[in-house]
Amino acid sequence: MKNGTDSINLLEITVPVKTAAASAAPVRRGRPRKFTVPSRPVTVTLPERVLSALASLDVDLGRAIVRLAQPVLSNQPHAPAELATFGRHSVIVVNPSRTLEQRTGVELLHLPDGRALISFDQTRTIPALELLIKDSLEDPELLPGDREIFDAIAGILKTARRSDSVSVLQRNVIVLETRKPLKKRTRT
Secondary structure, three states: OHHHOOEEEEEEEEOOOOOHHHHHOOOOOOOOOOOOOOOOOOOOOOOHHHHHHHHHHOOOHHHHHHHHHHHHHHOOOOOOEEEEEEOOEEEEEEOOOHHHHHHHOOEEEEOOOOOEEEEEOOOOOHHHHHHHHHHHHOOOOOOHHHHHHHHHHHHHHHHHHHOOOOEEEEEEEEOOOOOOOOOOOOOO
């Protein structure tokens, strides 16, 4: 973590409680959703050794299987930037870009699937970040891959800012960073 801060801000977008489609959909009953993406029940027969190994990863076998599949899923292409939504809240996840960090001063928090969350310290505001992104998009030297990321983030922020049903909020997130091991001194 930079500058020894205890927490950094995370961009959070609050989505409306009910959209027109959600209000027309029937109320969901039963157990809460286990995953935030579309899912369905499956039946699988596995050897006891495999079941024990999966249980050592997670007591829930479905989550254990998903954890094992994450490296494969991270190799699949993602949008340059997109919203990851859970309930009424969404966060922007991006393909990691050193250029994004250098030009805007954000710090990317890497996720297991190969994408990253955008975070920044409390001195940076969302409008200031949006302006830095717009300025970078006007630079003809911005590489095409980085341009896609910057453009996607700008589009998400612009849409959220103009929406009557979405609030763009700045939140703090706690990050635990391990220290580098101290070098042992040798006595002479």
